[in-house]
Amino acid sequence: MGIETAKAIDRKGPTDGHGRTAAKMRARGACPALAAPMATGDGLLVRLRPAGGALTLPQFRALACTAAAHGNGILEITARGNLQIRGLRAETVGRLAADIDAAGITVPDGPAIEISPLHGLDPEELSDPAAMELSLRSTLQDLLASPQLAPKLSIVADGGGTFGLSALTADIRFVAQSQATWLVALNGDGATATPVAIGPTEVAVSAVGEVLSLLTMLGPGSRARDIDPALLRARFPALSELRSISSGARKIPLAGLRRLADGKTVLGVRPEFGQMRAADLIALLDLAMAHGAAEIRLAPGRGFFLLGLAADTAPAVQAAAAQYGFNAQFGEKAEHIAACAGAGACGSAFYETRGLARRILAAAPALFDGSLTLHLSGCAKGCAHARPALTLTGTAEGYDLILNGSAADRPDERIAGGRIDFAIERLARSIEDNRGAGESAAACLTRLGAIGVSKALRQE
Numbered sequence: 001m002g003i004e005t006a007k008a009i010d011r012k013g014p015t016d017g018h019g020r021t022a023a024k025m026r027a028r029g030a031c032p033a034l035a036a037p038m039a040t041g042d043g044l045l046v047r048l049r050p051a052g053g054a055l056t057l058p059q060f061r062a063l064a065c066t067a068a069a070h071g072n073g074i075l076e077i078t079a080r081g082n083l084q085i086r087g088l089r090a091e092t093v094g095r096l097a098a099d100i101d102a103a104g105i106t107v108p109d110g111p112a113i114e115i116s117p118l119h120g121l122d123p124e125e126l127s128d129p130a131a132m133e134l135s136l137r138s139t140l141q142d143l144l145a146s147p148q149l150a151p152k153l154s155i156v157a158d159g160g161g162t163f164g165l166s167a168l169t170a171d172i173r174f175v176a177q178s179q180a181t182w183l184v185a186l187n188g189d190g191a192t193a194t195p196v197a198i199g200p201t202e203v204a205v206s207a208v209g210e211v212l213s214l215l216t217m218l219g220p221g222s223r224a225r226d227i228d229p230a231l232l233r234a235r236f237p238a239l240s241e242l243r244s245i246s247s248g249a250r251k252i253p254l255a256g257l258r259r260l261a262d263g264k265t266v267l268g269v270r271p272e273f274g275q276m277r278a279a280d281l282i283a284l285l286d287l288a289m290a291h292g293a294a295e296i297r298l299a300p301g302r303g304f305f306l307l308g309l310a311a312d313t314a315p316a317v318q319a320a321a322a323q324y325g326f327n328a329q330f331g332e333k334a335e336h337i338a339a340c341a342g343a344g345a346c347g348s349a350f351y352e353t354r355g356l357a358r359r360i361l362a363a364a365p366a367l368f369d370g371s372l373t374l375h376l377s378g379c380a381k382g383c384a385h386a387r388p389a390l391t392l393t394g395t396a397e398g399y400d401l402i403l404n405g406s407a408a409d410r411p412d413e414r415i416a417g418g419r420i421d422f423a424i425e426r427l428a429r430s431i432e433d434n435r436g437a438g439e440s441a442a443a444c445l446t447r448l449g450a451i452g453v454s455k456a457l458r459q460e
Contacts, residue, residue: 034097034107037088041347042072044088046096049112050105052119052130053081053298059103060296061285066099068278074345076275079338079384080114080154080168081298086345108137110144114168116159117299121307123261125161126176132157132201139205140212148216150223155208158190162260166190168300169386171224172211174204184208186232187224196236210235254301256330257314265314267293267306270327273339273354274302280324288317301335303327333361333368338385339376343394349378350394351417359421364428371440375407382407390445392420399423403445403453412450413457423457430456 037044055063063083067075072087088096100107113136115129116122136155137144156170166175166189173193175183182204185193197207214231215222233239254268269284285293294308309317321328327335334357340346342353353376360367360374367374367390375382375389380400382393391402393411399420400411415423430453435444445453 034093034100037090037093039347040086040341040345041343041349042074042087042345044090044093045084045086046088046093047078047082047084048100048107049082049114049298051108052133053115053117055105055296055298057285057289057293057296059105061282062099062103063105064278064281064285066096066103070096070099073278074275075278075281076341077271077298077302077304078274079300079302079386080112081117081300081302081304082112082114083298086341110137110141111149111153111155113137113155113157114165114170114300115157116161116163116165117297117305118161118163118260118266119159119297121260121264121266122159122161122163125159127159127179127182129157129159129174129176132159132174132182132204135201135205136208140209143209143212143216146212146216148220149212150215150221153215153223162258163254163299163305164190165300169193171215172208174208184211186211186227194232194239196232196239198238207236253330253335254299254303254305255327255332255335257318257328259311263311265309265311267309267314267318267328268299268303269306269321270301270303270332270335272325272327272334273337273357275341275354276325280326284317284321284324284326287320291317293317333365336368336370336372337361337374337376338389340378340382340384342376342378346378348381350396351378351399351420353378353384353394356392356420360424363421363425366428366432366435367441369441371442372445377407380408390442401453401457403450413454415457426457427453 034046034048037046064075067073067085070088070092071085074086076084078084113133115133116125119125119130120128154170156165156168156173158165158173159176169189171187173185175185177183180200181198182201183195184197184204184207185195187193197203214227218226255270256268258266260266288306291313292308292310293306297305297307299305318328337357339353339357340349343349343351357376373385373389375385375391377384377391378394380393388404388406391405391407393400393407398417399415401413401415402409403412431441431444434448
């Protein structure tokens with residue numbers, strides 16, 4: 001976003017830069033970019049992805065300061081590794097944008113292109129996706145800027161390596177096959193997406209141009225899944241021959257110290273449930289800078305990597321992170337909880353998700369053996385987690401429990417609001433009492449099924 005856009009927002013006063021008042025700003029379900037913030041329960045929210053998902057530590061510090069000055073001081077990192085700033089007002093969005101420009105932070109226009117967080121650094125990476133992003137944006141600039149594209153169109157460029165993006169779903173994904181060869185696939189993750197083209201950068205970019213053209217023809221709101229398969233086959237004759245080329249989806253823990261193949265050290269850090277206060281972030285960044293850190297890379301899994309720490313100083317930053325509300329250790333149980341902003345931060349949420357998450361962690365540790373994800377969703381939209389999970393959806397009457405599904409699915413059990421703590425304790429006890437030797441929590445829940453879980457929850 002350029003400085004002229006920021007000035008335009010500021011000049012128009014309590015609007016979003018498009019002549020709309022806060023009441024008419026971007027509807028829920030769209031991406032709340034700087035020029036079109038979204039109204040939430042604690043004010044306006046903007047989402048941004050800096051170029052390459054990278055920030056210097058002074059830039060990240062500046063973002064935290066401007067979030068405190070112009071919002072409510074709460075920042076979030078999403079499941080896809082994008083940054084959100086909360087609690088803004090219509091008249092402060094332009095000031096935030098001006099501060100972002102002043103810090104030298106570039107936020108590309110058009111859809112976010114998510115790239116491997118350790119791009120250009122990881123010696124195990126097959127090809128640098130940052131170069132692919134530049135090729136896409138320069139070659140397909142007009143198509144990427146089209147208002148006919150869906151606001152939530154997702155594009156992933158996965159260069160492979162230590163922290164690849166095969167677990168992320170996307171409308172369009174690039175997967176490096178070698179230094180000079182890319183696979184283009186649609187609608188899925190590394191295991192399920194449909195390959196449509198393979199070749200050098202120019203072939204891959206051309207294929208994406210074809211897909212974007214099809215999406216603009218279909219109109220706003222259309223996603224890759226909406227493209228007629230027959231039309232895809234007509235545009236990509238080699239499609240059937242590529243079906244066997246795929247990369248398996250992997251879930252790699254983010255938090256903790258890692259030594260890359262060339263000996264460099266990176267520290268993965270996760271704010272508690274993806275949310276952090278500006279003052280805590282500033283304190284952590286100041287400590288990290290004092291120990292030599294120079295850059296951060298936003299990462300899927302609601303966190304970021306600190307780069308530049310020396311091997312002998314990184315453990316001190318890792319150990320201190322917890323006092324500022326950050327997880328920097330392998331194996332923390334909280335990483336298996338996906339919690340949305342919740343009541344107080346989101347006007348649609350029926351309960352305070354993070355408070356419940358902490359109570360569940362204390363009362364039901366047996367749930368978190370790594371075999372399942374607990375999705376705490378304040379409402380049926382399910383913003384925090386797109387995949388099937390053990391889900392608690394907030395409703396006007398209490399909670400809907402879905403054993404393996406999304407927030408909007410039919411519940412396996414309904415729990416009155418005042419009974420949620422009791423229900424969680426009963427569920428955890430049922431797993432402990434019924435789990436066989438070597439059986440995971442997820443397998444035990446599957447075996448118990450809706451009937452067994454319902455019986456456990458109704459016992460006094």
